[in-house]
Amino acid sequence: MAENSLNPVPFSEPPYLRGLPSPYITPAHLRFQKACRKFFWENLIQHAMEWEKSGTVPEYVFDNFCKANMLLPNLPAPLPVDWLKRLGINDILGVKVEDWDYIYTGIYCDEMGRSGLSGPGGSLNAGFAFAIAPLYKFGSQALQEKFLPELLPGHKRACIAITEPEAGSDVANIVTTATKSADGKHYIINGAKKWITNGIWSDYATMAVRTGGPGAAGLSLVVVPLKNYPGVSMRRLKVAGQVTGGTTYIELEDVKVPVENLVGQEGAGMRYVMTNFNHERLVISIGVTRQARVALAAAVSYTMKREAFGKTLMDQPVVRHRLAKAGAELESMWAWVEQILYQLAHLSKEEGDRQLGGLTALAKAKSAMVLNECAQCAVLLFGGNGFTQTGQGELVEAILRDVPGARIPGGSEDVLLDLSVRQLVKIYQAQEKKLSQSSKM
CATH class of the missing domain: 1.10.540.10 (Acyl-CoA dehydrogenase/oxidase, N-terminal domain)
Incomplete structure (x- = not known):
């Protein structure tokens, strides 16, 4: 419109x-x-x-x-x-x-x-x-x-580079290394980053690298120059959906970066990444919910005019049932997203991360499920038109191809479902401990 x-x-x-x-x-x-x-x-x-x-x-x-x-x-x-x-x-x-x-x-x-x-x-x-x-x-x-x-004014572009070919959503097992040069003035970076949105157009990457030992404690964030920088090679990846997103594979071979490009402290990278993920997952949830809305509204509009068996599709009870189930998921998801936005607007950053980190991860996972439900509903109701990349159903066909791009980035769905409950249990245990200590006073 x-x-x-x-x-x-x-x-x-x-x-x-x-x-x-x-x-x-x-x-x-x-x-x-x-x-x-x-x-x-x-x-x-x-x-x-x-x-x-x-x-x-x-x-x-x-x-x-x-x-x-x-x-x-x-x-x-x-x-x-x-x-x-x-x-x-x-x-x-x-x-x-x-x-x-x-x-x-x-x-x-x-x-x-x-x-x-x-x-x-x-x-x-x-x-x-x-x-x-x-x-x-x-x-x-x-x-x-x-x-x-x-x-900030957009004179240069940046991307976030965390995901690797082997680590995927397992951020703590990143293997791209940043080893200090003999004179201590540079990091020498070796490794690869994959599925990096916008990477191909970016002048810099805020990159997760391993500066220390194994596990989360060995991770740091470093700003790494990309375009035409010695040792950096980039190529676009062909992906099923989000075609224009510039999904990129980045290879780093003896890339020399000043130690001044370290973000914060060495070894604190995992904490920075996880804090950053809360915002990433929230904005994904909002955009994904709008995609679901576009798909479902297109299906409603189509079924009100498409005729089959002597009546419109909307006159078929089974069609209304399918739309109702998807619609309930959609409106529930939007109500939850609005609630989280309001809560973040009235909490400190620290309290928002603590109270809402797990719930935001869960909301991101659920929003992708809702998109899947609404997109599949739309494609099925469009019939053959929904299976075609031109004509009346081209939009819902494209939205369905976008679904994996909602379920995987920002933390794969199963990882986030597990993370959300672990975070909620952690909050519960901290509150229980506090109550226990206060009752003994």
Whole structure:
């Protein structure tokens, strides 16, 4: 749907955009939503399918987003206000950077996903969402001075490089090594990173490397130059979905990086990565839920006009039953995402990580399950059209191919299901211990 026209199709919009009361959305949020939707339509949504089919989003699109400060919303809230103001960045589509909260983040991510395709948006936002925050949250002042003036305005691009061919979701077993040179002035990096979104276009990677012994305690984060840098080779990987995301294989052979490019402290990399994952999983959950919404709304619209056996598909009870099951999953998922966004907007970063880390992992896993349910529902109801990469069903066909890209990145589904419960048990045990100690006083 173009710009701000209201889509009346069932399941096509979250409740607050259907005119229903919301405890989370203020008039300021609504103003941003309207401006955000207009910007996305003009600069991304109307061309998304064309670019996905061609395999690459044109480079000028990234530049247009950066000129409008429209990739900064991918950073965790609250934004790095001091740095942004120092760089002359004061607002995002009229929202003061100091007023930015996670509700705005949710609106932004939901609107970016309105095409139903994760690839075009993912080609633009991955560096801002995942690679930059560790630098200003954990990096030294010197490190920030070196990289943030280029990265925050988008003059240079970055990616997050954690996953490896063998380690996958097992971050603690990363084998890419960073060994100090004889004079102690450089890290010499050897190894490989795989499935790195945006890697092929990135000037730098915020990279997880092994500076110490085995396990989590031996990991560190280092900013590694990529483009045309000695010892670095990159190639795009062909993937089933998210075609425009620039999924990349990076090989590193004796790559010489100044020790000043270390993020924070040696050996603290695992903690930095896990903190970063909370934001990554949240924004994935929001975008994935919008994809599910696009797929299900397309199915509802199609079944109301497609006739078979003398009546529309919507007149068939079995079709309504399938739509109802998927719709219940979708609306429940959105309600949960909104709840997490509101909680993050009212908790400190530390308390949010502690209380919501496990639940955010669970929400990310569940959102991908919901997408799978809605995408499969849509493809089945489109019938042969849903199995075809052109014509009426091309969008739902593409969304179904995107499903593994929701279930695997940011931590594979089974890993996150296990992690979420372990985190909840850990919180319970800490609270039980505290109660036990207080009862003895």
